[in-house]
Amino acid sequence: MSAPLAGTAALVRLALRRDRVLAPVWILVVASMVLALPASLESVYQTPAERGTLLATTNASGSLRGLYGPVFGDSVGALTAWKGGVFAAVLAGIMSLVIVVRHTREEEETGRQEMLSAAVVGRRAPLTAALLTALLANGLAAALVTAGLAGHGAAGAAALGLGIGATGTLCAALAAVAAQLTGSARLAKGLTGAAIGAAFVLRAVGDARAPAGASLPTWLSPLGWLEHVRAFAGERWWVLALFATATAALAAAAYALAGRRDLGTGLLPARPGPAHGRLGSAGALARRLQRPALVGWSLAFLAAGLVFGAVAAGATELVGGNDRTRELIERMGNRSGLTDAFLATMAQMLGMVAALYAVAAVLRLAAEETGQRAEPLLAHPVGRLRWAGGHLAAAFGGPALILLAAGLGLGLGQGRAAALGPAVGAALAQLPAVWAIGGLAVLLHGAAPRYTAVAWAVAGAALALGWVGPALHLPDAVLDLSPFAHLPRLPGAAAATAWAPLLALTALAAALTAAGLAALRRRDLVV
DSSP, X not given: OOOTTTTHHHHHHHHHHHTTTHHHHHHHHHHHHHHTHHHHHHHHOOSHHHHHHHHHHXXXXXXXXXXXXXXXXXXHHHHHHHHHHHHHHHHHHHHHHHHHHHHTHHHHHHTHHHHHHTSSOOTTHHHHHHHHHHHHHHHHHHHHHHHHHGGGOHHHHHHHHHHHHHHHHXXXXXXXXXXXXXXXXXXXXXXXXXXXXXXXXXXXXHHHHOTTSOSHHHHTSHHHHHHHTOTTSSOOGGGHHHHHHHHHHHHHHHHHHHTTSOTTOOSSOOOOXXXXXXXXXXXXHHHHHHHXXXXXXXXXXHHHHHHHHHHHTTHHHHHTTOHHHHHHHHHHSOSSOHHHHHHHHHHHHHHHHHHHHHHHHHTHHHHHHXXXXXXXXXXXXXXXXXXXXXXXXXXXXXHHHHHHHHHHHXXXXXXXXXXXXXXXXXHHTTHHHHHHHHHHHHHHHHHOGGGTHHHHHHHHHHHHHHHHTTTTTOOHHHHTTSGGGGSOOTTTGGGGGOHHHHHHHHHHHHHHHHHHHHHHHHSOOOO
């Protein structure tokens, strides 16, 4: 019998080889979300007085504290940690759960781990390799953040970088536990993602209640711990020990659970199905498979819309008399009014995130193929287009539902009945761009299934351009590479010119989808 950790080094090399594109893209996105902020903040808040006004305004507004957290200092570094720290940590957590689940539960689910285990591979080597890969990715992200912000204060840069990396590593250990408990990669990702969402909600509730973030809900959330590191504002290094302790406890639990289950199974028993089948078609099966993710995304977008809608009411107070901030928000939104500009910006951001759902829903087709679940289904009188159609209905109809939920949240969050219609319209106006990216994913799956990761890269690039592009004053030629840049900025005066870009992007999405389905009919199944 091989040692428990035998083969770990080889599995780490394999994981790095497989993640040679995915991991660097995630690392750059996490780091760039933080590193793009100092230049923007320096151009908008040029004097200590202006930064002090921002600090006072934010700490006096419960909705702004709930979204970003409290501000602990008026330096550029402290404002960078306030504006980008929590969101970068959330992205680091998502990166970590993707890496860990990919190299543990997904390997078992597809049968690859069974073949690897036939060689000299120890029982705990796959889990160790996955955690080491995630640790390396988070370490590199932390190093980039530290190096990029060192000019604003070495101690603060190190504290923020370590805090973001520690949050991601904690999420990696949490994903490792979920991978032992569940029998599917989707459920493991869902549980870990729900835990990250709960951590964000706890932090938001705690920060909204207490100006200094000192309430109990904040201390129950790892994202609240990140705030209390207080980078660039009198660093609290001892808070990092909380991350280390929690990560060690979760990793130990994952190792203990790994030794108590059989390969390919989870500790939580699978729920038995009904005695008689209830799914009469391939489309019904697809809807059943896609339903949990759709419900989760819809609830998350409704909650996000409520938060952003509440913040929109205080947008004027946040900007005050700062013309540069007003110009930046209006460049990202529209020039019909500051509140409308803020809502247009938030609607566009939610649309960009919805594109990630569309890509994930389309690529469920790839998961069904590689998991060898599509072949038995297609052996029956079920055509490929009929099989794919059920999943594509969720991929293109699902974003409409989650953006409708977001629009309802944006309207209800403002507390005005008249705001509901324009907010829903602004959210649904993002659909053609979401569909265009989803159509690209269909084309890649149909014509070049080995390169479906390009769809993730395109969705991520669109999100990055929309998030940091206007703040960096990138030229319009670069911003126009994103399909979202061509959409009308609703709500606002742009409504009169809305139809042309909406119809053009919808036609593009239809063409890409049709080409992808045609290619899917001709190629062999992935094995």
